[in-house]
Amino acid sequence: MQVQPTSKTLDTAVCEQARLTRDTRFDGLFFTAVKTTGIYCRPVCPAPQPKPRNITYYPSAAAAAAAGFRPCLRCRPEAAPGSPLHHSSSALVTAALGLIEQGMLDASPVAELAMRIGVGERHLRRLFDQEVGASPNDVASTRRLLFAKQLLMESSLPITDIAGAAGYASLRRFNAAFLDAYAKPPREIRRGRGGTSADGAIELRLPWRPPYDFPAMLAFYERRAIRGVERVDNGSYRRTVLIDGEPGWMEVSAIEDQPALRLRVHDVRPARLGTLVARVRRMFDVDADPAAIMKVLQRDKRLRPLARRWPGQRLPGAWDAHELAVRAVLGQQISVAAAHTLASRLVERYGLAHEPSNGAGLGALFPAPTILAEAPLESIGLTRARAATIRGLSRACAEGTVDFSSVQSLDAFVSRLCELPGIGAWTAQYIAMRAQSRPDAFPAGDLVLRKLAGDGVAITERAMASIAEAWRPWRAYAVMLLWRSAN
Secondary structure, eight states: OOOEESSTTOOHHHHHHHHHHTOGGGBTTBEEEETTTTEEEOTTOOSOOOOGGGEEEESSHHHHHHTTOEEOTTTOGGGSOOOOGGGSSOHHHHHHHHHHHTTGGGTSOHHHHHHHHTSOHHHHHHHHHHHTSSOHHHHHHHHHHHHHHHHHHHOOOOHHHHHHHTTOSOHHHHHHHHHHHHSSOHHHHHTTOOOOOTTOOEEEEEEOOSOOOHHHHHHHHHHHOOTTTEEEETTEEEEEEEETTEEEEEEEEEOTTSSEEEEEEESOOGGGHHHHHHHHHHHTTTTOOHHHHHHHHTTSTTTHHHHHHOTTOOOOOOSOHHHHHHHHHHTTTSOHHHHHHHHHHHHHHHOEEOGGGGGGTOOEEOOOHHHHTSOOGGGGTOOHHHHHHHHHHHHHHHHTOSOOSSSSOHHHHHHHHHTSTTOOHHHHHHHHHHHSOOTTOOOTTOHHHHHHHTTTSOOOHHHHHHHHGGGTTOHHHHHHHHHHHHO
8 A cells, every 4th residue: 555645735755754764854744643553653753663554644643633543652742843834825724723723722613713714614624624634623622632741741730730721621521532542541641750840830842843043042032132021041031921911931941952942931820821832832933844944045045055054043933912013113213222222111111010030030021002002101212203103003902903813914914004103014024023923024125134135235125025025935034044144
């Protein structure tokens, strides 16, 4: 029997080669299901190689699970890097996957998900079958199961808390789902696993595909870290967080000799963990596929030497969309250092104190939209026009008239944001790059980019946009490489 892919997105020969060589670049991009054992594995699984005639390749863990295969206990599919959402050729599926990642189907039906992205439920199910190889509910249930398995293996949280953190409505449902998937109860899987850090933090691994230039990511955040809210030192990034009105703080650092980041969470209830982890994954771009990105960018003679020099370039995201949007406005037509000073003043004057994080060199939460919507921002040195822009932006966020989710297209988001006074195309595209983690966002009017493209003489915005067409769908990554080369 021939090895058959279950999706048009899979190349059988590539999957076979990656499996045989246990190529870490493909970890999480497809899964290998073995018919004789009924188990699905990562392509890097250390178990003896099965015979090709017994293998079926699936584009996602959800597709393998939907076909009746169980997750491997040896290679642990929950420990694989996540599938890049932008791998889908359908913007609708990408938007739906983003909402599922945030837990939308934990308590809502697929019909509501379909309505949220503006399509019929039947059409959405058909798109998922074509693109993902599984239904929306299959994706959601696999997400819950694998996250719960990770918490069982890596934390010492009580099993009841793990069930809630993973999105299960009850402990009974969690136990039933786990027994069905692993043929073992959660307590048996956990036996001898997990632990508690000295300071009571919850620790989790965030795996990534190599290469990953984590020092460059830290350097980017360090230049922009707001006093009291963020801090970068000793190889780690720390910041205060607010999730559904509940404050806490977290820390991200590299794990030596492992392709993963260490996330340490403080003062955050287990029920909020799923939301926090999803946001941190996007913020640090751990699910990116560097090989696919650099394959496209290296075709351009301008980018080729940069892509080879920095193959692990990632797209720095943002913890909070409103915070990033305010910082983008603060940075209009001034240096990064000057914008940093203004952002720090903003927090000193209008931020909320967070005493539990004082010992980590933090101690403040970024001001909420409702606070900045009415604040006399001229008092921190802003011009009347810029202060008015931030107040208008914050008011739109507070009222929900600006939607930072990725449900809408990039063009629609930029167009809507540009309707706000003081927001232009550059600012809107920058916000899309970082607050929404849009891989194809592109501020074509950026002066640095236009000068680099013109060998020191700024070309027109139209000419810049034309050149960047060859960089799709990774224009945001090209921006990061070019900005980096200019520093």
